[in-house]
Amino acid sequence: xxxxxxxxxxxxxxxxxxxxxxxxxxxxxxxxxxxxxxxxxxxxxxxxxxxxxxxxxxxxxxxxxxxxxxxxxxxxxxxxxxxxxxxxxxxxxxxxxxxxxxxxxxxxxxxxxxxxxxxxxxxxxxxxxxxxxxxxxxxxxxxxxxxxxxxxxxxxxxxxxxxxxxxxxxxxxxxxxxxxxxxxxxxxxxxxxxxxxxxxxxxxxxxxxxxxxxxxxxxxxxxxxxxxxxxxxxxxxxxxxxxxxxxxxxxxxxxxxxxxxxxxxxxxxxxxxxxxxxxxxxxxxxxxxxxxxxxxxxxxxxxxxxxxxxxxxxxxxxxxxxxxxxxxxxxxxxxxxxxxxxxxxxxxxxxxxxxxxxxxxxxxxxxxxxxxxxxxxxxxxxxxxxxxxxxxxxxxxxxxxxxxxxxxxxxxxxxxxxxxxxxxxxxxxxx
Numbered sequence: 260x261x262x263x264x265x266x267x268x269x270x271x272x273x274x275x276x277x278x279x280x281x282x283x284x285x286x287x288x289x290x291x292x293x294x295x296x297x298x299x300x301x302x303x304x305x306x307x308x309x310x311x312x313x314x315x316x317x318x319x320x321x322x323x324x325x326x327x328x329x330x331x332x333x334x335x336x337x338x339x340x341x342x343x344x345x346x347x348x349x350x351x352x353x354x355x356x357x358x359x360x361x362x363x364x365x366x367x368x369x370x371x372x373x374x375x376x377x378x379x380x381x382x383x384x385x386x387x388x389x390x391x392x393x394x395x396x397x398x399x400x401x402x403x404x405x406x407x408x409x410x411x412x413x414x415x416x417x418x419x420x421x422x423x424x425x426x427x428x429x430x431x432x433x434x435x436x437x438x439x440x441x442x443x444x445x446x447x448x449x450x451x452x453x454x455x456x457x458x459x460x461x462x463x464x465x466x467x468x469x470x471x472x473x474x475x476x477x478x479x480x481x482x483x484x485x486x487x488x489x490x491x492x493x494x495x496x497x498x499x500x501x502x503x504x505x506x507x508x509x510x511x512x513x514x515x516x517x518x519x520x521x522x523x524x525x526x527x528x529x530x531x532x533x534x535x536x537x538x539x540x541x542x543x544x545x546x547x548x549x550x551x552x553x554x555x556x557x558x559x560x561x562x563x564x565x566x567x568x569x570x571x572x573x574x575x576x577x578x579x580x581x582x583x584x585x586x587x588x589x590x591x592x593x594x595x596x597x598x599x600x601x602x603x604x605x606x607x608x609x610x611x612x613x614x615x616x617x618x619x620x621x622x623x624x625x626x627x628x629x630x631x632x633x634x635x636x637x638x639x640x641x642x643x644x645x646x647x648x649x650x651x652x653x654x655x656x657x658x659x660x661x662x663x664x665x666x667x668x669x670x671x672x673x674x675x676x677x678x679x680x681x682x683x684x685x686x687x688x689x690x
Contacts, residue, residue: 261316261345263331267307269300269598275327277475279304283315286342289335296332299475303601304594313337316345325475397422404429476563486625490540491662494620497674501636501652503685511577511689520569520581522633523553523608524688525680527572530606533673537605539628540663550574554604554624555584557591566624567591568604577689608633618655628665629673632657 266276277299283289294306295315316336320326334345397420401408406428411420473481504525508518530537530551539546551573554566567587569580590596606628609621612635621632636654643649656677660670680687 260337261341261348262311262313262335262337264295264307264309264333264335266320266326266328266330266332267298268328269298269303269305273300273328275325275475276300277325278320278322278332280322281318281333282306285315285317287315289313289315299594300598303596303598305598309335311335311337314339314342316342317349319349397425400425404431474562476559476561476565480563483625484622487622490623490625492623492659493662493667493670494657494659495667495670495674496618496655496657497671497678498639498653498655499678500641500682501654503683504681505636505652507685507688514578515585516577516581517584519555519608519610520577520584521685521688522610523555523569523572523584524575524577524580525677525685526606526608526631527551527553527569528688529673529677529680531573532676533669535665535669536629536660536673538664539605539626540661545664548605550605552603552605554601554607554627556607556609556621557588560592565591565596565601566604566607567596567601568599570600570603607631612636612654618657620657621659623659623661628661629670630659632659 269276279297279299281296282294283296289295289309289312291310291312292308295309296307297304298307299305313335314337316334318333320330320332326332334349336342336345398408400406400422404425406425408420408425411424411428504521508516508521534547535545537548537551539548550571552568552570553572554568556564556566558564567584567590569575569583569587572580575583587596587600591601604624604627607621607624607630609630610633611619612633614635616634617637618634619632621630623630634655634657636652638650639653641649641651641653656674658670658674
C-alpha cells in the first residue's frame with residue numbers, strides 16, 4: 260500500500276507550513292512513530308512523525324518549500340517493491356493536490372505531540388514541566404537496549420537525550436545518526452549546533468525599492484491583527500507608582516528574578532480577584548478560564564513576535580516563574596516552543612518600557628478578553644498626601660479590553676487593584 264504523508268495542522272491558526280528539513284531521505288526505512296520531517300508552523304519548528312512503517316518512497320515538497328495544510332508532501336511505500344510505483348504517483352502530487360490513490364484517512368494531518376526539533380541538530384529542551392524530552396530514535400533504542408531514560412542526561416542541544424546517549428549508557432560505541440537528508444536540496448542543521456530557522460535569521464541588508472516577502476511568523480501576525488479589527492475594544496490608562504516594586508526587584512534580582520516575572524506575577528494575582536478580565540468572548544457567551552495563563556509579547560529575530568505563556572502564573576512562586584520565563588524566551592527565539600506554550604494565553608502583557616516608551620495602546624489578541632500595555636517607569640513630580648511636592652517613579656499602563664464582555668468599570672477596578680498591589684504590597688509577590 261502507498262500512503263501519502265500530509266502537511267499537518269500544527270496549530271489552530273496554521274493554514275500552510277514550510278518544510279525546514281527532511282530527516283529521512285528517499286528509500287530510507289521508516290518506523291512507526293519515527294520523525295520523518297521538520298515543519299515550520301506559524302511560530303515554531305515541529306517534528307512530524309510517521310503513523311505507519313514503510314519506506315520513504317519520494318519527496319513531493321522539498322526542504323524550503325511551502326505546502327497547504329492537508330496537501331501531500333511525500334509518499335510512503337509499505338514495501339521496497341512499491342517504491343517505483345510511488346515515484347510514478349509523485350508527478351500527480353507535484354502541484355500540491357492529492358492523487359487519490361493513497362490512504363485517504365490523512366493521519367499525518369494531525370498535530371504531532373512531540374519534541375519541537377529533529378534529533379539531527381535541532382535544539383530542544385531536555386525537560387519541560389519536569390518531563391524528560393527524548394528524540395524518537397533514542398526512545399526506540401532505549402527499549403531495544405533496555406536503558407532507563409530517567410537515569411540519563413542528554414548531550415544534545417539544550418540537553419536533549421539522543422541516540423548516542425542511550426548507546427553510551429548501554430556500553431556500546433556511539434554511532435553517527437544516519438538519518439540526515441542527502442537528497443534534499445536544503446541541508447539540515449549541523450548535529451551539534453542550535454537551529455537557525457530560515458524564517459528567523461538576522462535581518463538582511465535592506466535594498467531600496469525591494470519588496471521583502473513576509474516570513475511565516477509575520478504572516479501569522481498579520482492574520483491575527485486583521486482578525487482583531489472585528490472586535491469592539493476600549494482602552495483605560497492608569498499611572499502606577501513603582502518605588503516599592505523597584506526596591507523589591509533590586510533585592511531579588513541577584514537570585515535570577517526578572518522584572519517581567521514580577522509584573523506577570525502581579526497581574527496574575529490581581530486576576531484572581533477579577534476573573535472576567537481573564538475570560539474571552541464566544542458566540543455562546545462568556546468563556547471563563549480554568550487557569551490564569553499570562554502571555555508576554557516577545558520580538559523575534561528576523562521580524563514578527565510571539566507570546567510565550569506562563570501557565571498558571573498565579574500558582575507559581577516568583578523564582579520558578581522567572582526560571583520558566585527565561586527558558587520560554589530562549590526556546591521561543593530558537594523557534595522550539597510547543598504550540599501550547601505560545602497559544603494558551605488567557606491574558607497578555609506587552610512591555611515596551613525597556614525601550615523608553617512612556618505609554619501606548621496594545622491590540623487585543625484573538626481569543627482573549629484583555630491585553631495590558633506597560634510603559635517605562637520614570638521619575639515624576641507628584642503631590643504627596645500631606646500637600647507637599649515629591650518625586651516618585653511612575654509607569655503608565657494601558658489596558659485594551661473586549662467591550663462585548665468587559666466594561667469600563669471592570670477594567671478600572673482591575674487596574675486599581677493592580678496599582679494597590681504594586682504600590683503598597685509588592686513584597687507579597689515573593690510569597
